[in-house]
Amino acid sequence: MKGFPSSTQQIPVVRDVPRHVAIIMDGNGRWATTRRLPRVAGHAKGVEAVRTVVEACARRGVEYLTLFAFSSENWRRPAEEVSLLMRLFVNALEREVAQLSDNGIRLCVVGDLSAFERRLRELIASAIERTAGNTRMTLTIAANYGGRWDIVQAMRRLLAKRPEIANDPELITEEALAPHLAMAYAPEPDLFVRTGGEQRISNFLLWQLAYSEFYFTDAFWPDFDARALDDAIASYRNRERRFGRTSAQVATSA
Ligand code: IPE
Ligand code: IPE
Ligand code: MG
Numbered sequence: 001m002k003g004f005p006s007s008t009q010q011i012p013v014v015r016d017v018p019r020h021v022a023i024i025m026d027g028n029g030r031w032a033t034t035r036r037l038p039r040v041a042g043h044a045k046g047v048e049a050v051r052t053v054v055e056a057c058a059r060r061g062v063e064y065l066t067l068f069a070f071s072s073e074n075w076r077r078p079a080e081e082v083s084l085l086m087r088l089f090v091n092a093l094e095r096e097v098a099q100l101s102d103n104g105i106r107l108c109v110v111g112d113l114s115a116f117e118r119r120l121r122e123l124i125a126s127a128i129e130r131t132a133g134n135t136r137m138t139l140t141i142a143a144n145y146g147g148r149w150d151i152v153q154a155m156r157r158l159l160a161k162r163p164e165i166a167n168d169p170e171l172i173t174e175e176a177l178a179p180h181l182a183m184a185y186a187p188e189p190d191l192f193v194r195t196g197g198e199q200r201i202s203n204f205l206l207w208q209l210a211y212s213e214f215y216f217t218d219a220f221w222p223d224f225d226a227r228a229l230d231d232a233i234a235s236y237r238n239r240e241r242r243f244g245r246t247s248a249q250v251a252t253s254a
Contacts, residue, residue, distance in 0.1 A: 003178065003179050003184055004186065004187040004188070005187075006174060006175070006178055006188070007188050007210055007211040007243060008174060008210060008211075009174065009175065011243045011245075011253075012187070012188070012190075012211075012243070014190075014241050015190075016237055017060055017061045017062060017233065018062060018189075018190035018191040018213075018233065018236055019062070019063050019064065019187055019190055020062070020063065020064035020065075020066065020186055020187050020188065020189045020190050020191075021057060021062050021064070021065050021066070021189065021190070021191045021192075021193065021232075022065075022066040022067075022068075022189035022191070022192050022193070022204070022205060022208075022209070022212070023053070023065070023066070023067050023068065023192075023193045023194070023195070024068045024192075024193070024194040024195070024196075024201075024202060024204055025046060025049070025050070025067055025068060025069065025195060025221040025224075026194055026195050026196030026197075026198060026202075026220075026221055027042075027195050027196025027197065027219070027220030027221045027222070028042035028043045028045070028046040028220065028221050028222060029042050029043075030042070030196065030220055031045065031046075031220035031221070031222045031223065032045070039081060040081065040084045040085075040088075042220070042221075042222055043084065043085060043088055044088060045222035046221050046222050047088060047092050048222070049221055049222050049223075049224050049225070050067060050092075051096065052225055052226060053065070053067075053224065053225075053226075053229060054100070054103075054105065054137075054139055055103065056225075056226040056229050057137060057229065058103065058104070058105065058136055058137040060229075060230075060233065062137060063137060063138065064137070064138045064140065064186045064187065064189075065137060065138070065139050065140070066110075066139075066140040066141075066142060066183070066186070066189065066205070067139070067140070067141055067142065068142045068145065068202075068204050069089065069141050069142060069143050070085060070089075070111070070142075070143045070144055070145070071142075071144075071145060071146060071202060071203055071204075072111070072112065072144055072145060072146030072148075072149050072203065073146065073202070073203060075115075075144075086116070086117065086120060089120060089143065090119065090120055090123060093120075093123040093124065093127050094123065097126075097127045097130060097131065100127075100131055100134075100139065101130055101131050101134065103136065104134045104135065104136030104137070105131060105134055105136060105137050105138075105139050106131045106132060106133075106134040106135065106136075106137070106138045106139065107127050107128055107131045107139050107140075107141070108128065108138060108139070108140040108141070108185070109124050109127075109128065109140070109141050109142075109143055110140055110141075110142050110143075110145050110150075110182035110183055111142055111143040111144040111145035111146075111149075111182070112144045112145075112146075112149055112153075113143070113144065115144050116143075116144065124143075138185075138186060140183065140186065142204070142205075145182070145204075146203045147201070147203050147204055147205055147206030147207065148203060148206065150181055150182050150183075150205070150206070150207065151177075151181070151206065151207055153180075153182070154177050154178075154180035154181045154182075155177065155180075157180040158172070158176060158177055158180050161180075162176075178207075181207060181208070183205070183208060188208045188209070188210065188211065188212065189205065189208060189209060189212040190212060190213065190236070191212065191213050191215060191232065191233070191236045192204075192205075192209055192212040192213065192214050192215065193215045193216075193217070193232050194214075194215075194216050194217075195217055195219050195220060195221045195224050196218075196219075196220055196221060197216070197217075197218040198216075199216050211241070211243055213235075213236050213239045213241065215232045215235050215236065217231070217232070
C-alpha cells in the first residue's frame with residue numbers, strides 16, 4: 001500500500017481548495033421537527049443535500065469527500081428510526097449509483113459493515129465495484145463507523161500481519177499502524193465540516209483529524225448547499241495551517 005504522507009511525519013502541501021473534505025451531516029431530525037414533519041423526512045431531504053454537495057465538491061476540484069452517514073453509536077436510536085435509515089441507505093444505493101458512475105465518482109464505504117443486513121452489504125459491494133475505476137472524485141460514506149473502532153481494527157490487522165510485533169512493542173509506530181486504518185487510501189482531511197450547530201467530533205475520524213481545519217455551521221444538513229460549501233471553503237482559505245511551526249516559518253516556507 002503506497003499511502004499518503006502523515007501530517008505528523010511530514011508537512012503536507014496546502015492548496016486553496018481542500019483536497020479532502022470530511023463532513024458530519026447533522027441536523028436532519030431538527031430540520032424536520034421545526035417543520036412539524038417526522039424525523040425521517042429530514043433524513044430523506046438530507047439525501048438530496050448529499051447529491052448537491054457531491055456534485056459541488058467534484059466541480060470545485062475536491063478529490064476526496066467523506067460523509068458521516070451513521071455512527072457506531074447511532075444504533076442507540078429508536079429501532080424504527082434505525083430501520084428507516086437503513087431503508088434510505090438501500091434506496092439511495094439503488095437509485096444514485098448509476099449517476100455517481102456517470103459523473104466519474106468512485107464510491108468507498110468505511111465502517112463495520114458486518115452489522116448490516118445482507119441485502120445492504122451486497123448493494124454496497126456492487127456499488128464499490130461498479131465505480132472502482134472512476135477518478136474524478138472519491139466519495140466515502142462512513143457507515144457504522146467510529147473513530148475508536150477504526151484504530152482498534154487497524155491494530156488488529158497490524159498484529160495479524162506482523163505477529164512478532166506483540167513481543168516487540170517498539171515496532172508499533174504511526175507509520176506501521178496508519179496503512180491499516182480504514183481510510184488509508186486517502187490523504188488526511190484538510191477541512192472538517194459539521195452542520196447542525198454542535199461542536200464535537202462524535203467519534204468520527206479521530207486519528208485522521210489530527211491537523212484538519214474545523215468549520216462549524218448552524219445550518220441543518222438538508223439546508224447545506226453549494227453556497228454553504230463555498231462559505232466553508234472560503235473560511236478554510238483564511239486559515240494559517242502551521243502544523244506545529246511558527247507563523248514566521250510558515251511565511252518563509254511559502
Ligand atoms: C444526522 O442528523 C443524520 C444521522 C445521524 C443519521 P440527525 O438525525 O442527528 O439530526 P438531529 O441532530 O437529531 O437534528
Ligand atoms: C453524528 O451525529 C453522526 C452522524 C451525523 C452520522 P449525531 O447526531 O449522531 O451526533 P451526537 O449524538 O449529537 O453527538
Ligand atoms: Mg444529530
